Amino acid sequence: xxxxxxxxxxLLSRTPKAxxxxxxxxxxxxxxxxxxxxxxxxxxxxxxxIHGERTDWxxxxxxxxxxxxxxxxxxxxxxxxxxxxxxxxxxxxLDEFARLRAExxxxxRAMNLRPxxxxxxxxxxxxxxxxxxxxxxxxxxxxxxxxxxxSRIMAHQYREAVGPWSAYLGVLQCNGHSS
Amino acid sequence: xxxxxxxxxxLLSRTPKAxxxxxxxxxxxxxxxxxxxxxxxxxxxxxxxIHGERTDWxxxxxxxxxxxxxxxxxxxxxxxxxxxxxxxxxxxxLDEFARLRAExxxxxRAMNLRPxxxxxxxxxxxxxxxxxxxxxxxxxxxxxxxxxxxSRIMAHQYREAVGPWSAYLGVLQCNGHSS
Numbered sequence: 001x002x003x004x005x006x007x008x009x010x011l012l013s014r015t016p017k018a019x020x021x022x023x024x025x026x027x028x029x030x031x032x033x034x035x036x037x038x039x040x041x042x043x044x045x046x047x048x049x050i051h052g053e054r055t056d057w058x059x060x061x062x063x064x065x066x067x068x069x070x071x072x073x074x075x076x077x078x079x080x081x082x083x084x085x086x087x088x089x090x091x092x093x094l095d096e097f098a099r100l101r102a103e104x105x106x107x108x109r110a111m112n113l114r115p116x117x118x119x120x121x122x123x124x125x126x127x128x129x130x131x132x133x134x135x136x137x138x139x140x141x142x143x144x145x146x147x148x149x150x151s152r153i154m155a156h157q158y159r160e161a162v163g164p165w166s167a168y169l170g171v172l173q174c175n176g177h178s179s
Numbered sequence: 180x181x182x183x184x185x186x187x188x189x190l191l192s193r194t195p196k197a198x199x200x201x202x203x204x205x206x207x208x209x210x211x212x213x214x215x216x217x218x219x220x221x222x223x224x225x226x227x228x229i230h231g232e233r234t235d236w237x238x239x240x241x242x243x244x245x246x247x248x249x250x251x252x253x254x255x256x257x258x259x260x261x262x263x264x265x266x267x268x269x270x271x272x273l274d275e276f277a278r279l280r281a282e283x284x285x286x287x288r289a290m291n292l293r294p295x296x297x298x299x300x301x302x303x304x305x306x307x308x309x310x311x312x313x314x315x316x317x318x319x320x321x322x323x324x325x326x327x328x329x330s331r332i333m334a335h336q337y338r339e340a341v342g343p344w345s346a347y348l349g350v351l352q353c354n355g356h357s358s
Contacts, residue, residue, distance in 0.1 A: 003340040007206050011333070014201050021196035022326075027186050127343040137340035138348070144334040145350040147201075148327055154190070155323035161182040162320050163313035164306040171324040174353060 003137035005113065013105055015143040016098035019046065022150075024094055031090055035156050035176060042153060045146050046093045047081025053100035055080075057139045058107055064122035064132045065111070072123045108136075152176070182316035184292065192284055194322040195277035198225065201329075203273055210269055214335050214355060221332060224325050225272045226260025232279035234259075236318045237286055243301035243311045244290070251302045287315075331355070 001007075023031065023042060034041040040048070060073050085093055111117075118133035155171040166172050180186075202210065202221060213220040219227070239252050264272055290296075297312035334350040345351050 001208055001212070001336050001340065003337065004208070007208050010204075010206050011209065014205065017200035018197050021200045022193050025189075026193065027189050029180055029183070029186050030190065033180070124343070127346075130342055130344070134340065134342035134344060137337045137342075138344040141334045141337045141341050141344070141348050141350065144330040145348045148330040148334070148350040148353065151323040151327040151330065155320045155327070157180050158182065158316045158320045161180065161313065161316035163309055163316075164303070165309070165313060165317040165320075167306075169317070169320050169324045171320065171327040174327065 003118070003133045005118075005136070008136050008140045009105060009108070011140045012101065012143065015049075015147070016094070016101050018147070019049075019150075020094045020098065024091055030154050030157065033153075033157050035153055039176070040149070040153065042150055043085065043090060043093070044081055045150050045153070046090070046097060047085030048078065049143070049146060050093060050097050050100060051077065051080045051084060052139075052142065053097065053104055057135070058104045060122065060135055061108065061111075061132060064120050064135065065117070067122075069121050069123045069129060072125050075125045182297070182312045184297075184315070187315050187319045188284060188287070190319045191280065191322065194228075194326070195273070195280050197326070198228075198329075199273045199277065203270055209333055209336065212332075212336050214332055218355070219328070219332065221329055222264065222269060222272070223260055224329050224332070225269070225276060226264030227257065228322070228325060229272060229276050229279060230256065230259045230263060231318075231321065232276065232283055236314070237283045239301065239314055240287065240290075240311060243299050243314065244296070246301075248300050248302045248308060251304050254304045 023046070031042045034044070055074070056076050063071055063073060113132075118131065118136075120132045121129050122132070122135070124130050152171050152174050155169065159166060159172055162169060162172075202225070210221045213223070234253070235255050242250055242252060292311075297310065297315075299311045300308050301311070301314070303309050331350050331353050334348065338345060338351055341348060341351075
């Protein structure tokens with residue numbers, strides 16, 4: 001299906017609540033274990049989503065509308081969360097993500113985008129020309145990629161504990177492509 | 180890590196709220212589209228989780244405690260949700276899942292399992308001998324496998340819409356191993 005602003009907003013507005021319901025006050029064993037060296041844990045994923053709210057999605061949407069293809073997006077730092085989130089309590093990160101997301105969606109709604117705006121073009125540092133519609137669709141799909149990753153990281157912690165059932169659990173067959 | 184009843188309960192008790200936060204009142208485009216012929220949509224996944232609450236996890240836990248290896252578990256019907264859930268509104272399924280899960284966890288807590296109980300053995304129709312601990316760990320990991328699948332099904336709907344970003348979105352590389 002095509003990117004549709006109402007569908008995109010509906011998903012983007014739900015992600016903070018879904019992560020809150022899943023992660024808040026969950027025992028640390030689920031939050032701070034990862035999938036092995038140089039992989040992320042649930043805490044890192046949340047930090048990464050927060051960094052995206054600050055530096056990626058809306059800043060890029062603004063750039064498309066203001067500068068079009070003439071200015072290249074600033075590359076996204078995929079390891080920034082290590083600096084920004086370390087040591088913060090998880091509930092604080094959940095609150096921060098919810099607040100930033102709500103502010104960003106308020107700004108997006110206030111842009112009152114017209115159908116033709118979605119085809120406006122910007123310049124990605126590696127991918128080249130992209131449209132505003134693709135950027136918004138990616139924002140939503142990026143939430144889902146990290147929900148997918150998060151469920152895989154958490155399931156990994158019970159990989160041995162499930163015994164022979166591991167053969168039936170698809171998430172344990174996932175080879176970590178959604179880092 | 181080993182299966183730990185508190186960790187398992189913590190996760191199992193959160194899944195209904197997480198799915199509720201993600202799916203309730205979401206536009207139908209996210210709920211009723213699947214990944215192609217003979218694949219599940221979000222509605223089917225929820226129906227499958229409900230069927231598991233009714234026929235799989237606690238009935239099998241009871242069987243382990245009552246009959247040990249002497250009685251084989253009843254095979255789980257992976258397509259039952261088509262009969263049981265079809266035509267029901269999604270909010271009703273979310274309520275049903277939350278209610279059944281809460282009842283099941285109440286029963287599990289009331290069993291007051293002692294450390295040695297977790298090693299009690301039952302007989303799976305295909306996998307053979309399994310322990311109560313493995314069954315409980317699988318219940319939790321099964322929630323995660325379907326959260327993983329759900330995020331993949333939903334992301335699939337924006338596969339074209341994201342344009343060149345599809346290369347960066349791990350969830351779009353997932354080949355559907357978690358059906």
